[in-house]
Amino acid sequence: MKKKIETVKTLLDALPFIKEFRDEIVVIKYGGSAQTSAQLKEKFAEDILLMYLVGIKPVIVHGGGSKITEMLDALNIESKFIEGQRVTTKEVMRIAEMILSGEINKEIVSLLNSHGAKAIGVSGKDAHFITAKAKDFAKWGLTGNINAVKPIVITKLIADNFVPVIAPIAAGEEMGHPGFNINADLCASYVAKAIGANKIIFLTDTPGVLNKDKELLETLTRDEIEVLKSDGTIHGGMVPKVDACLEAIEGGVNKAHIIDGRIEHSMLLELFTTEGVGTQIIL
Numbered sequence: 001m002k003k004k005i006e007t008v009k010t011l012l013d014a015l016p017f018i019k020e021f022r023d024e025i026v027v028i029k030y031g032g033s034a035q036t037s038a039q040l041k042e043k044f045a046e047d048i049l050l051m052y053l054v055g056i057k058p059v060i061v062h063g064g065g066s067k068i069t070e071m072l073d074a075l076n077i078e079s080k081f082i083e084g085q086r087v088t089t090k091e092v093m094r095i096a097e098m099i100l101s102g103e104i105n106k107e108i109v110s111l112l113n114s115h116g117a118k119a120i121g122v123s124g125k126d127a128h129f130i131t132a133k134a135k136d137f138a139k140w141g142l143t144g145n146i147n148a149v150k151p152i153v154i155t156k157l158i159a160d161n162f163v164p165v166i167a168p169i170a171a172g173e174e175m176g177h178p179g180f181n182i183n184a185d186l187c188a189s190y191v192a193k194a195i196g197a198n199k200i201i202f203l204t205d206t207p208g209v210l211n212k213d214k215e216l217l218e219t220l221t222r223d224e225i226e227v228l229k230s231d232g233t234i235h236g237g238m239v240p241k242v243d244a245c246l247e248a249i250e251g252g253v254n255k256a257h258i259i260d261g262r263i264e265h266s267m268l269l270e271l272f273t274t275e276g277v278g279t280q281i282i283l
């Protein structure tokens with residue numbers, strides 16, 4: 001009996017958060033670094049399902065940089081990054097699209113569907129809902145900066161109770177263009193802004209943003225981020241992630257969090273407890 005009361009209490013504790021987020025869109029950036037073990041993937045699916053069943057509208061934008069690099073290594077193609085973003089030759093673009101839109105997108109969709117959500121996988125090429133331009137072709141090749149996101153494709157899926165799963169590939173504007181490889185963090189924030197998300201959560205492989213002594217920074221402002229970037233404390237893949245958080249909150253998303261996707265159910269801890277986890281970015 002005591003255990004049963006505890007269970008009910010846990011549910012009641014979550015009630016104010018369920019009320020707060022019911023019918024709200026929450027964008028989850030599911031980083032390649034958080035898609036490691038089969039067990040973690042299962043927990044991720046359970047978290048999404050729970051959100052979905054209590055009336056939250058989850059939208060997933062996934063990464064998969066580590067899998068692209070693995071495949072390029074196997075093909076003896078060098079992986080090159082500048083400021084945390086991959087240099088995308090035509091050849092790399094083909095592999096990136098195969099891994100992101102083909103392998104990873106479909107794996108996440110199948111996983112969610114087998115748990116009982118109605119997931120649909122798309123990339124920005126579907127209905128050309130995300131278009132991009134070259135970031136700097138001479139430097140990065142087919143790595144794109146997002147030009148526009150047409151929200152209707154995603155909002156229609158949400159309205160029909162689907163869980164959209166988005167691969168970070170954008171369409172080019174000219175006829176026959178091979179498309180653009182988009183950093184998944186930036187893709188998530190542009191999508192979040194366009195569809196009026198309430199919250200964006202980045203699941204990655206660190207407890208959040210860490211300082212020089214590897215301690216967790218629970219909140220960070222734009223000015224603090226600038227300092228940490230300029231002294232190199234924030235580097236590599238964390239650069240586009242903090243930029244994406246700022247982009248999202250400046251674009252009207254209420255909250256942006258970077259949390260540890262290696263901890264089971266970290267998303268639920270963030271959503272349904274007062275303490276929260278990881279780093280929250282504020283203006």
Ligand SMILES: Nc1ncnc2c1ncn2[C@@H]1O[C@H](COP(=O)(O)OP(=O)(O)O)[C@@H](O)[C@H]1O
Pocket residue numbers: 030031032033034063064065185203204205206208209210211233234235236237238239241
């Ligand atoms: N200040 C920092 N705090 C935490 N992680 C950082 C920091 N600076 C750089 N990083 C790196 O950023 C990585 C997360 O980015 P990335 O590898 O692109 O992950 P994801 O696949 O989730 O997008 C961390 O594993 C860490 O190596």
Ligand SMILES: CC(=O)N[C@@H](CCC(=O)OP(=O)(O)O)C(=O)O
Pocket residue numbers: 030031032033062063064065066068084085086096143144168181182183184185237
């Ligand atoms: C332009 C650029 O860097 N694109 C990324 C897209 C995937 C990604 O961002 O994956 P993570 O979120 O797992 O890092 C890449 O090619 O690796």
